Amino acid sequence: MTAIHPAGEIIESEFASVAVKLDHDGNAVRLRVEDLRTGRVRFLDALELESLVWLADGHLTQLLDPSHERWRG
Amino acid sequence: MSVMTQQQGDAALPPRPDNGAELLEVPDGWEAREVEQFLYREARLADENDYDGWEALWTDDAIYWVPVDGEGDHPRTTVSIIFDNRSRISTRMKQVKTGKRYAQAPPSNLRRIIGNVEFIGGRANAEGGVDLEISANVLAFESRPRGNTLWGGRTTYRLRRVDGQIRLAYKKVVLVDNEQAVPTLGFLI
Amino acid sequence: MTAVVPSPSDVVAEVQEGGSRYDRLIQPARVHGTLYTDPSIFAEELRKIWHRTWVFVGHESEVPQVNDYVRKQLADQDVVMTRDKEGEVHLLINRCAHRGLQVCDDKAGNSSSFRCPYHGWTYRNTGELLGYPYNKGYGGKKQLPLGMGKVARVASYQGFVFGSLAEEGPSLEEHLGAAKGEIDRLVGLSPEGKVSLDAGWLRHKTRSNWKFLAENETDGYHPQFVHGSIFGVTGSPIGELYSDNSTAVTRNLGDGHSENDLRPEFRGFAEPMRWFGTTPDRVPHYVAAMKEAHGDAADRVMIEGAPHVMIFPNLFIAEIQVFNIQPVAVGECVQYSTAVQFDGGHELNMRMVSQSIGSVGPAGMLLADDTEMYERNQRGVAMADPEWLDVRRGLHRESVDENGFTIGTATDETGMRGFWNHYKSLMEAED
Ligand code: FES
Ligand SMILES: [Fe+2]
Numbered sequence: 001m002t003a004i005h006p007a008g009e010i011i012e013s014e015f016a017s018v019a020v021k022l023d024h025d026g027n028a029v030r031l032r033v034e035d036l037r038t039g040r041v042r043f044l045d046a047l048e049l050e051s052l053v054w055l056a057d058g059h060l061t062q063l064l065d066p067s068h069e070r071w072r073g
Numbered sequence: 074m075s076v077m078t079q080q081q082g083d084a085a086l087p088p089r090p091d092n093g094a095e096l097l098e099v100p101d102g103w104e105a106r107e108v109e110q111f112l113y114r115e116a117r118l119a120d121e122n123d124y125d126g127w128e129a130l131w132t133d134d135a136i137y138w139v140p141v142d143g144e145g146d147h148p149r150t151t152v153s154i155i156f157d158n159r160s161r162i163s164t165r166m167k168q169v170k171t172g173k174r175y176a177q178a179p180p181s182n183l184r185r186i187i188g189n190v191e192f193i194g195g196r197a198n199a200e201g202g203v204d205l206e207i208s209a210n211v212l213a214f215e216s217r218p219r220g221n222t223l224w225g226g227r228t229t230y231r232l233r234r235v236d237g238q239i240r241l242a243y244k245k246v247v248l249v250d251n252e253q254a255v256p257t258l259g260f261l262i
Numbered sequence: 263m264t265a266v267v268p269s270p271s272d273v274v275a276e277v278q279e280g281g282s283r284y285d286r287l288i289q290p291a292r293v294h295g296t297l298y299t300d301p302s303i304f305a306e307e308l309r310k311i312w313h314r315t316w317v318f319v320g321h322e323s324e325v326p327q328v329n330d331y332v333r334k335q336l337a338d339q340d341v342v343m344t345r346d347k348e349g350e351v352h353l354l355i356n357r358c359a360h361r362g363l364q365v366c367d368d369k370a371g372n373s374s375s376f377r378c379p380y381h382g383w384t385y386r387n388t389g390e391l392l393g394y395p396y397n398k399g400y401g402g403k404k405q406l407p408l409g410m411g412k413v414a415r416v417a418s419y420q421g422f423v424f425g426s427l428a429e430e431g432p433s434l435e436e437h438l439g440a441a442k443g444e445i446d447r448l449v450g451l452s453p454e455g456k457v458s459l460d461a462g463w464l465r466h467k468t469r470s471n472w473k474f475l476a477e478n479e480t481d482g483y484h485p486q487f488v489h490g491s492i493f494g495v496t497g498s499p500i501g502e503l504y505s506d507n508s509t510a511v512t513r514n515l516g517d518g519h520s521e522n523d524l525r526p527e528f529r530g531f532a533e534p535m536r537w538f539g540t541t542p543d544r545v546p547h548y549v550a551a552m553k554e555a556h557g558d559a560a561d562r563v564m565i566e567g568a569p570h571v572m573i574f575p576n577l578f579i580a581e582i583q584v585f586n587i588q589p590v591a592v593g594e595c596v597q598y599s600t601a602v603q604f605d606g607g608h609e610l611n612m613r614m615v616s617q618s619i620g621s622v623g624p625a626g627m628l629l630a631d632d633t634e635m636y637e638r639n640q641r642g643v644a645m646a647d648p649e650w651l652d653v654r655r656g657l658h659r660e661s662v663d664e665n666g667f668t669i670g671t672a673t674d675e676t677g678m679r680g681f682w683n684h685y686k687s688l689m690e691a692e693d
Contacts, residue, residue, distance in 0.1 A: 085608070085612070086612075139625065141462065141463075141464060141465070142369070142462065146462060148619075149612050149615060149616070150461060150611075150612065150615060151461050151462040151615065152461050152462045152463070152464050152599070152600055152601055152615060152618055152619055152622075152623065153464075153619050154464060154619075154623050154624050154625050155619070155625045156616070156619045161620060164492075164495060164496060164620075164627070165627065167495040168491045168492050168495050168627055169491075171490075171491040171494060171495065172491075173490055173491040174491045174492075174627075174631065175488065175491075175631045175634040175635065176630035176631050176633065176634045177630075218638075218641070219469055219637050219641075220469070252369065253465065253467075254465035254466060254467035254596040255465065255466070255467055255624050256466075256467045256468075256469070256624065257466070257624050257625075257630045257633050257634060257637075258624040258625045258630070259625070259630055259634075
């Protein structure tokens with residue numbers, strides 16, 4: 001395990017850097033994901049995570065298109 | 074609650090009484106039979122509303138706990154059906170002995186079965202010793218004018234020898250139906 | 263459990279001719295026993311009161327985070343209180359639009375969406391139908407204009423969440439009327455002006471009609487008798503607040519709400535925190551924070567203490583405890599109770615939890631005895647004679663206070679009469 005970051009364990013590459021940890025502040029546990037380059041945070045609940053697991057590769061690939069959300073033209 | 078409140082609140086929060094201390098090996102010197110005899114006696118005193126006899130079983134650092142929602146949340150920050158220390162046990166007994174604790178006047182007619190007794194381990198106590206932790210099932214049949222009620226649960230006890238006598242330091246009763254609305258619990262479960 | 267009782271139409275018609283059914287059953291000095299025992303009246307109450315007026319359901323602090331949810335009860339309706347991604351609180355009826363299954367099964371959780379276990383229909387936590395499996399069977403996605411049921415109107419006041427199953431009617435603020443000031447008083451005892459109800463709920467099954475509870479909550483006549491056992495052994499001064507010597511008043515706040523106003527007694531002592539059974543030096547951080555929040559008014563706020571108010575039909579604030587009363591059947595209801603937690607009041611909060619555990623719930627040293635009375639009352643009114651319950655205590659000595667509210671002494675039945683007035687007006691309304 002690498003150094004402990006307050007936002008959780010770090011998953012990073014040369015292209016992105018995120019931290020993930022389990023969050024217990026709500027009425028059930030959630031996954032807290034922080035984009036360390038912008039500080040943007042998203043919580044994912046169990047049903048959302050399960051849906052991600054089942055996302056077809058094609059769909060996931062579409063999400064990676066930079067113009068899909070973040071840099072929509 | 075604000076972050077500030079939580080931090081200050083948490084700082085003052087003692088460990089949970091059930092699992093806040095480490096579970097140790099079963100301490101030496103306890104016989105299953107004498108332990109069971111003690112549990113049966115405690116049950117009979119409660120069934121027969123022998124309040125003085127029952128109260129005398131407790132140590133000074135007693136905890137008598139009946140949580141809601143399964144094992145319950147921390148009893149200092151969350152409501153429980155009962156969470157008595159020694160002094161509140163004494164108040165409870167004084168109240169019922171007035172004969173005007175209407176929820177228990179007249180007293181319930183009661184009998185309970187204690188079974189499935191298991192030795193769980195040991196817990197360090199504040200006196201530097203190790204209490205014996207055991208657990209058992211309880212099924213109690215209560216009769217009152219409002220009707221009959223069957224109460225079931227799993228009880229965890231901690232026993233200690235004080236001056237050669239077995240004493241009760243801790244009793245937590247997890248009622249089977251503690252996630253539902255339960256009727257008045259006026260007797261000693 | 264429901265005893266056989268003469269039907270109200272037989273009995274009461276003889277007593278007094280003319281007027282509406284409820285004119286005959288509810289009179290200024292007495293109310294008829296069948297109001298507590300007649301299943302047809304209970305069914306009418308569900309329609310005209312519980313499914314129509316504003317009913318207390320829960321508190322925003324029970325769903326603190328986005329996508330939190332918690333199961334609640336609104337009379338006979340199983341309700342899911344949710345907080346959506348915008349932070350807005352919803353009350354969904356826990357029923358699938360497909361074949362009516364209960365969608366949520368857990369008591370609480372965190373999820374942006376709910377998936378029904380029967381055939382997988384999935385809803386947003388706003389109740390909107392998001393999708394269903396094998397959508398070709400419905401001609402594709404998004405073909406059905408359906409969703410989970412919703413409580414028609416949801417509103418909150420100081421974080422207390424209320425629901426009304428009627429599309430139209432008075433606003434929550436109109437319904438609360440003068441009771442708003444009592445909720446404000448409670449919240450004013452938090453240095454941050456905010457309370458939380460996040461200490462869990464006790465659930466006390468009570469074999470009694472719900473109205474016995476609503477009436478008893480501001481009945482200042484009973485404490486010395488019902489609670490004498492605990493006042494005696496703890497040397498509690500509470501009993502004296504409800505005696506003929508007390509300067510406390512019982513106030514009809516209108517709209518069915520009432521209070522035991524203990525402030526005159528506490529003003530007499532003029533000791534901050536006496537209402538809480540403590541002194542300022544034992545809770546110094548709290549007192550300092552209150553002075554910071556309230557300035558010169560802090561002493562008055564800490565002298566006068568928390569309200570003791572029954573808000574029609576089911577929210578009872580008993581100083582540091584909150585009760586949510588929900589009917590189950592004509593002779594059964596559930597009392598949900600919890601400890602108030604003051605944001606910024608950490609010196610008080612754990613003590614409020616401890617005091618609440620000692621006082622309320624199925625084994626509470628106060629409420630178990632009240633509940634015994636409710637249950638004996640239910641058995642008593644099933645008897646044939648006398649048919650009436652007397653509510654005239656203090657009727658001859660009522661007065662009107664400076665704000666125009668009817669008040670009686672600490673032990674008068676002024677609150678009950680206010681309750682019945684409002685009850686009658688709701689029950690006489692058209693179906
Ligand atoms: S009943 Fe809910 S999906 Fe069929
Ligand atoms: Fe009472």
